[in-house]
Amino acid sequence: MTNENTLSATNDCVIRFANVNGSGSASANNLFSKAVFRLGVPVSAKNIFPSNIQGLPTWFEVRVSEQGYLGRRGGYDFMVAVNGQTMYKDYLELLPGGYFFYDSSKRLPDSYDRSDIHLIGVPLTDITNSQYSDPRQRQIFKNIIYVGALAYLLDMDFRVFEESIESLFAQKPKLIEPNIKALKLGYDYAEKHHTDICRLNIHRRDLNGDQILMEGNAAAGLGAVYAGATVAGWYPITPSTSVIEAFERYCRAYRVDKASGRNKFAILQAEDELAAIGIVIGASWNGARAFTATSGPGVSLMSEFLGLAYFAEIPVMLMDIQRTGPSTGMPTRTQQSDLISAAYASHGDTRHVLLFPANPTECFDMTVTGFDLADRLQTPVILMSDLDLGMNVHQCDPIKWDDSRVYDRGKVLNEQQLTDLSERWGRYLDVDGDGIPYRTIPGTHPEKGAFFTRGSSHDEYAAYTEDGEVYARGMQRLLVKWDTAKTLVPAAEVTSDGADIGVIYFGTSAYSSREALDQLRSTQAMDAMRIKAFPFGQEVAEFIKQHSIIFLIEQNRDAQMKALLVNELAIDPNTIISVLNMDGMPITAEFLVTEIQCHLDQLAVHNPDNQQTTGGAA
Amino acid sequence: MTNENTLSATNDCVIRFANVNGSGSASANNLFSKAVFRLGVPVSAKNIFPSNIQGLPTWFEVRVSEQGYLGRRGGYDFMVAVNGQTMYKDYLELLPGGYFFYDSSKRLPDSYDRSDIHLIGVPLTDITNSQYSDPRQRQIFKNIIYVGALAYLLDMDFRVFEESIESLFAQKPKLIEPNIKALKLGYDYAEKHHTDICRLNIHRRDLNGDQILMEGNAAAGLGAVYAGATVAGWYPITPSTSVIEAFERYCRAYRVDKASGRNKFAILQAEDELAAIGIVIGASWNGARAFTATSGPGVSLMSEFLGLAYFAEIPVMLMDIQRTGPSTGMPTRTQQSDLISAAYASHGDTRHVLLFPANPTECFDMTVTGFDLADRLQTPVILMSDLDLGMNVHQCDPIKWDDSRVYDRGKVLNEQQLTDLSERWGRYLDVDGDGIPYRTIPGTHPEKGAFFTRGSSHDEYAAYTEDGEVYARGMQRLLVKWDTAKTLVPAAEVTSDGADIGVIYFGTSAYSSREALDQLRSTQAMDAMRIKAFPFGQEVAEFIKQHSIIFLIEQNRDAQMKALLVNELAIDPNTIISVLNMDGMPITAEFLVTEIQCHLDQLAVHNPDNQQTTGGAA
Amino acid sequence: MTYIRPNFRHPESLRNDAGYSIKHYEGALSTLCAGCGHDSISAAIIKSCFDLNLAPHKIAKISGIGCSSKTPTYFLGKAHGFNSVHGRMPSVTTGANMANKDLLYLGVSGDGDTASIGMGQFAHVVRRNLNMVYIVMNNGCYGLTKGQDSATADQGSVSKKGVPSVFDSIDLCQMALQLGAGLVARCFSGDKKQLIPIIKAAIQHQGFAFIDVISPCVTFNNTPQSTKGYEWVREHMEATGTIDFIPDRTEITLDYPAGSSRTVTLHDGSELHLQKSSADYDLSNRKAAMQQIETVKEQQKILTGLIYHNDTKLDTHGKINTVDTPLNALTQDELCPGSEVLAALNAKLR
Amino acid sequence: MTYIRPNFRHPESLRNDAGYSIKHYEGALSTLCAGCGHDSISAAIIKSCFDLNLAPHKIAKISGIGCSSKTPTYFLGKAHGFNSVHGRMPSVTTGANMANKDLLYLGVSGDGDTASIGMGQFAHVVRRNLNMVYIVMNNGCYGLTKGQDSATADQGSVSKKGVPSVFDSIDLCQMALQLGAGLVARCFSGDKKQLIPIIKAAIQHQGFAFIDVISPCVTFNNTPQSTKGYEWVREHMEATGTIDFIPDRTEITLDYPAGSSRTVTLHDGSELHLQKSSADYDLSNRKAAMQQIETVKEQQKILTGLIYHNDTKLDTHGKINTVDTPLNALTQDELCPGSEVLAALNAKLR
């Protein structure tokens, strides 16, 4: 292999760890990525795990990027291949010029015959076998040893690893020394046998400011605590479970009454998702802030109840941590494919508010906003997160809370207000013209404000009716409320420079989209918009109108966001070119650049003067 | 009132009966409408009933139309007002010049002061009280008496009523005479007291050919028998229950083994809709033709299972007899509002085949076709009927069956075929390029063809996989299958004369749409298309392309068919003007004419030369 | 269509100790069929709440879908009501109860609503011992959808359709017992003397109280061969005892004949007195109660009355250890940790 | 990751009377955790089917979602399998059974899959007496979603998380009994000697056969304080008897000590023999069986073995009176009434 082909870079590489799940590799790999972060270098890590508990292939991808690109780039520069089941595939996937790190206790078979990569063998098994006798220790320290080797190979400051180990085991100091010893074993072996082989380096910088490392689900759970949620009904499902786990953890930390030791929260593991959302609806109806978290199959099961909440106008906060569908699909892979089913969940004419967080900080913020919106609009609000965002650790801005912020509990009449009412109160009466009526909470007033909530048709005073006109009036008012929603949801983030081309993305595609845009803009001006909510505000319609070519980036097969845009904003679908990633892996910048460039090239061929481009179909 | 204002017509009127439910009026009213039919005059009847069992208002609307218009016209010419609860409202709703028939045993209050209508009082209570002592008889014969009076007032051949009674009570001949007596009581009273008052007549014609009177649900149930369905899992819900009741009735008639008295069918009332569709999926998977019928709430609950059937590729025949949503909504009113939830039911990227019958004959035909399509495409097929079609008696073409027709059971390998296979068989392998793989039925072959069905991701050989590429390949193949579906579903019915304007409708809107078109065409050329299925065939796209102004008629609030068209065919939504009826009552021709004319007038104002019309937003 | 009024008609002017007249406990006009058993149960609920001096607005009435589930509209018009979706009353009530432990939760359901589509939620609300009264208006059929057999229709029972039910019936009292309900009773809508004291006891009970009320559907399931018809039930009822509810034992001292009676003391000190009991088992013995139901059933009879009572178990709130203040009354200050703790939290995440 | 092989290893060459070797009954590589109880149950299923000489392709194995529900992939590779959705195995099996009464239906579920999300479907498949074997691999937790307590987790039981379960557990055997199952058994995955004969009996049973197999989750619920852990179960098992399955009673005449044994005869003439029984109740007496479970539980023990057996009831097909030919085998000729009858029908509709 010639030197020119050797990958070399400082603070710019992708390292992939190939492991077996249940083997303790996760903590070692996290130790590595956290070390990068602590070196002040932007880092992102993706855990690609199987849908079982033990013994199947799992990967961990670490992107190191001085430029701060936190999405997947595409391609692997360095492979830590310690899973025999997938090793050959991993080997083939390495980029030319890259580094293949493997356990050289066994020699590589002859089929491993690439001449365009660097082999880095470290006899992990031999080392651990010689150093440790306990099988469990052998397994654990084997992982730490390769991290130590990486520290040398990537020229990383060893001290940062030591510090990490020290803080990690602050509660169990006995474990500090053996772990550091294991690190050293790897470091030393690599130093001795692979001196100066690797031209990928990770050197200390100070680029991470006050950023933190957090999982989106933890942030959403914390958001629910800050938003004052007291009731959670839920049913376990990957990848949403950790939202509730985080909520519980933070509640235990901040919400236990000191004096009595009793809980200012009620978390019920329900018997299924129908019960989970039933609990949320009952609690919300009764004036508590309540929420649930689930994934696609749960959203399908909640569909009937979502229609009830829409029609009876009950606040619901639902978090959909999307995974790859349809059906059970790939439970441990990501996707943005529940958009249509969430937006229009339930039979009849229904539509629900969606929020699209793009990082953990937004998971927190949008959760809090979501509760406010649900209360204000008296309707379901669905936080459309995904596995990538929810279960991976992301580098993001710190969580902030403004102590002067007051919860918006919406139009709820208290006892005094009810007493003071002179006109007849109507639960479903639009007195302000915003389509939002006033509600009351059970038990508020001895004489006034009681009403009957029902999913069947009702008049302005909540009485049952089969009068088509009255029914239609109520349904039309819900459209007025929908218009109000457009003015209340978070606005899209627009970067506009008057270019002809506009690129739209949302949620976790944001990371890679930004990186791709940086690359594409070197040859072509492009504006960008990140959608944060459904229904869409005026700015979304305008952005689309202002650009003759629109690229819309999604992580699903069926261009679901496009369907929402076209349907809600009456946009000509032909003006939108979909760029779709659907394989369950977080979208890469490389894919985006290739796809968009390819479309641009085609357009150029068809319209050499680049004038009246109308875009191609998706 | 001047004579000019008096409504007068032969075989062209709308009569509305206002009754109390549970009072036995239904059979009397049916007797009346059936008499019209037997007089050879086209008739249609709509039963507008409450969502309870006894004691609430119910209406029955009979449209008599020599021209053969079978939809609702709009307006009432003759009101049979025998429900005190709604009488005043009924009174006000009568068209000027119309006839108000009431029980004159009690005098009308002074508030009944319209001078533009004819009052026809018949002392129904007095007559029955004087003639009958048994309270139950009094109630029943009161209804028959007003039918008798109508016979005179509308100048109908009395013999046809006698014949109807005779055939109705062929099994209980004792009841014939008293019923005829009651009819005569009414007839005679009217003849004596209201001689020649009424200028609406119903005279014998021979316009009904070989047509029949049937409910859509009965036809669908019969269709399932003819299609060879053997398993039905279901859960009661209005307005779908009578599909299963009909299926059972016809099975008992045609599917009981003569020798053993045992059933060649299995109908299970399930514990809920999830179980109902689970039963269908299990039975279909195991090679039986199976189906279920439900309404909106059931479709919502079936959503998760529909995703499984889509992804695991299991035939499902589902009938959605739509009612007014969302949630419980108006359970006894009609609507076409489950389109989006049915078409895209379930999380993830899913889409399902929909069929849109417009009359009972089509309910039969499309049920049979639906089973063939489900088997051929190995996917859910949903018959999108509605309450109006399903539960009202419609005049329609007779049911036909071609004995040379052979069920299309699709690509199922039998034992011999499996034995003969030389290549490796793959359950999800597209060998023909149409996106449809071959399946096998459990128990077919001792060695070959067993596979594992799952809702999780699978490769071409039905093995579990978490390989994103393999998953994506499967999902893309499903799109190929979707393209195949477009060529197999019933094509839209197009009437084209090269007009600029095209009117699109589907399902039960067809009746009124045709009538409206006849009216509108007197001033403006218009083409028409009736959509019969989703996904849309090429003809649908072409029709839209060929017309500069498109009106799309739907019975829902959110223009759901428009959303499907726009999304699936990449059509500019601005080219489609929605005409939406959403009050739960079957759409009327009057409404359509007014709405469309109003749009046309507006367009004319905006584009006086009627040239580059692009249509207005919905 | 009638306004539901308890049989024991009080003059409008008569007020209970809380100062409410009976009118305060009534609801809207009933739209059920004349003679429907459900209306009698509504009347019994009205009477029970009146007698117990409950503040009507401190009651939440929650139901599923069905004729039975419509009844909350017809009683307690001053209380908030929630007619949810079919079979899901338990989860909605659970959420409501979590939000505010201080209201009385009156859950109303039908046999279709509970024993079929709602079976899962029923089982789990029992298991969690939610503090509520759960009334099933059990007519053995689906009234609102026109009379299909329900899962409580006994094998061989014949409804208006004329076809005997082929499957075993589900006994909801046995299910409730099995799943750990603290109070289990079965009543007949036609027997107010038994029903009212039991509703009162259920209301006073802390934790999950289950009442299966056999409530004939006059329109679809009141044939002589229907085991849920008036005739059949009247003839086959076997009572655990004639029942008196005594609100405050210090107040009245009734002289029950020794040996023939027994007393159940409720958590607020009120008592349920069973006279001339035919049940010869310990009402607080679950195993015995289960046996007794079976034994009476073997005799082709229906065991009615209070079948089991035990209030020693913690309710859901007790089990998950929530504070005394209703959760919906906690203020933002009490709930939001504020900005300060975030500094430490963020630091930990670096 | 291991191939599931029954403990009693036959040489590959050994064939059963139907001519199949044990390999014919094996499945794909298991991806469960090493030591998972579920793998042992798979092995027992393989062995049972081998011993019973079943044609593998005449079996349909259907499951829900969970580690337990994955197992059908790991046994009977020649049989069609269906890994459906969470909690809905019963309805899919019901449909499959309706389509073809001639296959053996092996339903596999977990305690989460059955006792929580699947409770409703479970109750109703029992009630309908569907002819199937229903095996719950009961580990008291949600294995696949990482160890949350399930509804069968006993109050006070402590999983890997370290927090005792606060709610009552649901006893699925009692539920099955209550709902009318014809064969009810509880086993321990660690006791193949008991499990295999019971699986065989369940397979031979006509109608609904329920086996609750306590099957420890080594990863999340195998602590010493977990009542579903290996240690606890081994120490607290109380068996109804040591069990032998005797395929054909004419063939073998075993000499069981009189008085200490009892025999259950299955519909095909095979027998289940209980030796040294500790159960002193009549296995065909439902009430007694229910009592026995409770009694043993009161002693802090788990009753295992065959708990109840009675095959006198009609299964679902019997109740709805279907023809002998499997419905999926009826031809178009047999099913379609043809054009002729339409003339009469249309005439009636005029």
Ligand SMILES: Cc1ncc(C[n+]2csc(CCOP(=O)(O)OP(=O)(O)O)c2C)c(N)n1
């Ligand atoms: C999801 C759903 N499925 C079906 C229905 C139709 N439905 C309305 S009431 C009812 C059954 C009611 O039976 P039950 O609970 O016994 O009440 P009853 O009318 O007998 O008092 C059904 C099936 C529905 N409303 N929602």
Ligand SMILES: Cc1ncc(C[n+]2csc(CCOP(=O)(O)OP(=O)(O)O)c2C)c(N)n1
């Ligand atoms: C509708 C739905 N909700 C939730 C899940 C997530 N889920 C997968 S397995 C499982 C529980 C499994 O528990 P159990 O049935 O006891 O099986 P085990 O893994 O313990 O064998 C859950 C909740 C799902 N797949 N589908």
Ligand code: SF4
């Ligand atoms: S149908 Fe039956 S349950 Fe419903 S209101 Fe009438 S009598 Fe009551």
Ligand code: SF4
């Ligand atoms: S997690 Fe538990 S149940 Fe699942 S495979 Fe592992 S040991 Fe078995």
Ligand SMILES: [Mg+2]
């Ligand atoms: Mg009922």
Ligand SMILES: [Mg+2]
């Ligand atoms: Mg489990």
